[in-house]
Amino acid sequence: MIPKDLLLYLEGLPLPEVRFYAETGSTNQDALDWAAQGAPELALVVADHQTAGRGRFSRQWFTPPGAALAFSIVLRPVQVSTAHIPLYSPLGALSVVQALENAYHLKPQIKWPNDVLLDDRKVCGVLAEALWQGETLQAIVLGIGINVAPSSVPPADQILFPATCVDEAVGRSINRWELLAEVLKVLLEWHGKITTSAFFAEWQKRLAFVGQMVRLENPGGDSFEGLLLGVHTNGHLRLQLDDGSERSFAIGDLKLRPLS
Numbered sequence: 001m002i003p004k005d006l007l008l009y010l011e012g013l014p015l016p017e018v019r020f021y022a023e024t025g026s027t028n029q030d031a032l033d034w035a036a037q038g039a040p041e042l043a044l045v046v047a048d049h050q051t052a053g054r055g056r057f058s059r060q061w062f063t064p065p066g067a068a069l070a071f072s073i074v075l076r077p078v079q080v081s082t083a084h085i086p087l088y089s090p091l092g093a094l095s096v097v098q099a100l101e102n103a104y105h106l107k108p109q110i111k112w113p114n115d116v117l118l119d120d121r122k123v124c125g126v127l128a129e130a131l132w133q134g135e136t137l138q139a140i141v142l143g144i145g146i147n148v149a150p151s152s153v154p155p156a157d158q159i160l161f162p163a164t165c166v167d168e169a170v171g172r173s174i175n176r177w178e179l180l181a182e183v184l185k186v187l188l189e190w191h192g193k194i195t196t197s198a199f200f201a202e203w204q205k206r207l208a209f210v211g212q213m214v215r216l217e218n219p220g221g222d223s224f225e226g227l228l229l230g231v232h233t234n235g236h237l238r239l240q241l242d243d244g245s246e247r248s249f250a251i252g253d254l255k256l257r258p259l260s
């Protein structure tokens, strides 16, 4: 059963169907399964507790009961070019950033490509997964996990990057469903505009570590160090390498770390 206050916050948003789970494995998996069975555009899955929440690089995502926001939305892009699919996860990140700005006057940033940071600590992760039928894109499931209460911050020995939560930044306990509604409002505005110059401008404005030395690592072991210059309009990250040359990196299996 969907909690009453969640329903109240979602009222007025054009969501065709919402599924709420007190406990589930992963809302991304639920949404992918639902999409495969015909879930409509903007079908939403929300969970209080995920037992197998997943993140990028096949990592686990911590979602204890009563503390975090974990949801996935089904998008059914029409005529989207494959080159634009990687822009869906920054869409999730920018939506969370602007929701935190609008509702709580915070100043979040985006660690390329799609982690949301508060005071240089991770508060939100985004995982976009595509559902294909042969060569045809059926749906994109955009999964968003936000640390809200302090107990949603994973234990220090389970994280690779410092983490924080929204309650700590705001200085009080906020309502998760209010935040969800704010994120969805922004997301619905940007959805369909992710290839526009306005989208890139807003993304770039909030990019963390610009003008700082960073390292990009890929799971294969290669790494590149350079000065972070910004993002191109295709979402690629621009780095200036030690020899002064500029190199671009596509959104993919790359981890970004500040060097200082």
Ligand code: BTN
Binding pocket: 025, 026, 027, 028, 029, 050, 052, 053, 054, 055, 056, 057, 059, 061, 069, 070, 071, 072, 115, 124, 125, 126, 127, 143, 144, 145, 146
């Ligand atoms: C990351 O930073 O690695 C991405 C984490 C994405 C977590 C969210 S929580 C809701 C949705 N369901 C999942 O299993 N994962 C995403």
